[in-house]
Amino acid sequence: MKFDKPRSLRKSMTWVHTWTGLPLGWLLFAIFVTGTLSFYRLEITQWMQPETQQASIYDQGQGLSTATKLLEQYASDAEFWSIGFPTARNPLYQLRWRAPEDKSGPENAKGKAKSNAKGNANGHAQGNGKDKPQRGSNNGHNATSADTAAKKTNAEQSQPAESHLAKGADGDKIKPQQGHRGMMQLSLDPATGQVITPRETAGGEFLYRFHFQLYGMHWSIGRTIVAIATFFMFTAIITGVIIHRNIFKDFFSFRPRKGQRSWLDAHAATSVIALPFHLILTFSGLLFLAGQLLPMVAGAAYNGDPRGFLRDYRGFGAEQAAPNPNAAKLVDISAIALDALKRSPAGIDSINIKRPGKADAEISVTTPEGSLFSGKQSLASLQYNGVTGDFIPATSKEHSAAETIWKFMLSAHMGLFTTPVIRALLFLSGVLGSVMIASGLVMWLVARQREREKLGYLPRGHRLVEQLNVAAIAGLLSALGAYFWFNRMLPADMVDRSHWEINGFFAVWGLCLLHAIVRPHLKAWREQLSLATALLITIPLLDPLTGGNFIWQNWLQGQFAIIGFDLTAFALGLGLLYATLQVKHKLAKAEVTKAVPPASR
């Protein structure tokens, strides 16, 4: 490609497409894979805590009254309570509360990212009712965070008064677990109200956090790196559309076993089929990280302070009344739940209580119903007075066109308001996106095959791409498989367990990089793909042998999320098996014909 000669737009854009795709393609693959898995992060966390699978599901019997009693007992001085109701995606009651001294923790600094932080401006608990789904997505369900071990709390030391509450899954003690931002949490069996203490795991939460802020570095650095990579992705997608000739023809044509042509077909097909998904997800990814990428623009209309925009965006700008310190008895939560069920036939997602036990207590009931174009706020639809129990009709909010587009983008990215089918389609589109990136990376080498043959040797840059391709694609998938294996193999009561899961993940990934560096290209592919295949295809067997159930047992118990996990891992394993066999075939052929330069084999 020479920029000093007259050239077509298409040729220029091909160059841009290639060189925005390659340098960050390895990172983008990891972001896409972990982000795709994040659509099911609650289910992944559930799989990684087999203790939760022993609970009876879909039975809303004892849970709510027990939940209220437990909260009064353990969190009487908390400024915020949340009771998450059992859903198809997580069959347990989730209790969360925040003790008063935790309100200004350093975690609040995360307020920069638009989607997943509360405003640090008014560090109190306000807005908590509104952004409960947010909180759910941040904490995962029962996920202890990557950076917090389950800590002993004051609550633990006081013996529970009522004996039937005291029977935790692990014996006599109820151990609230510490989640993100000083939130304490407990899980309840919905039928019996019994406390379930799952093992500590980094869960789906680790994968979710990795996909937008990486790991092992300050969050703002991680998010900036991801934001830059996202912009490269955005550029690569648009230039890809520009250089693409026959969008409809390629939709229906796939020519297998034709070398470069087949790779191009695979790359184009996976891109074109889910193009709207790729575009919306990438662009909304930019919007999520706009605070990192364009802080000056965010602050321009707010005298240069981007946080002004964030406050305004979350509706925290309004004057807050001073908290009322007088005590007052909290209204009966069950009555609120009954009333809310009458108003919301779709059910209840969670009940959130601000300043419980105070005269100005507020209760908000979030429902699964909401508008795709209004973002999370629209979920918090039912408000009640916390003392009298009076229903407070919501003031309807009109959105501008800009806000509608913005919120649609973000809602789509987070998979809000999705039915199971749409969630599955989002997941499949994510898989297609991952294949698109992987095939693009491989194509860089395939397209330069002739160049190498002409040269008669393997240039250092090509070798580097070979090594990174293997480690970033097959290595990452191996590390993912290993992550799930570590989850089940490490002792359930291990100290700092979630750290060791993550360490295991990165150790395997690092070893795969070393392996890719020392082994010849195709052999490295074959060996790492075999490893990933073995680790993933055996998941349906690993599950019942290490605390879970066989698929048919899960079927009888209605644990469809777990079945989904097992079968998805198995299907991914089958796909990898196919890839392994293809590489094996190619390796055998190369050994016979010796057509490929030895170094690249």
Place this chain on the structure above:
Amino acid sequence: MIATRPLYTPLDRIGWLNTTIRCVLALLGSYANAVLLGSVIAITLSMPAKDATMSAIMLGFVVQLLAVIWVFYARTLIGAFVGLALPATAAAVVLHLLGASL
């Protein structure tokens, strides 16, 4: 921006230098344009600050993308540079006149 007689500089003729300069222009110039034009949009749009800012951020990313495409599409380095410098300068002047603090 399409000149009838392209203005080639000596820098254009050195292949690797040409490509390198375009990459630098694309990285820095596109970002500068996104920030400056985005800020102008955020301040001047006649809607509430929140909505203007959302529009500005979304359009800012589009500006950044178009700037990258322009840098590699432009026939000559001068063209690439001028195409970035003109809107950026104009936006900077507007911001200065408005007394904006970024």
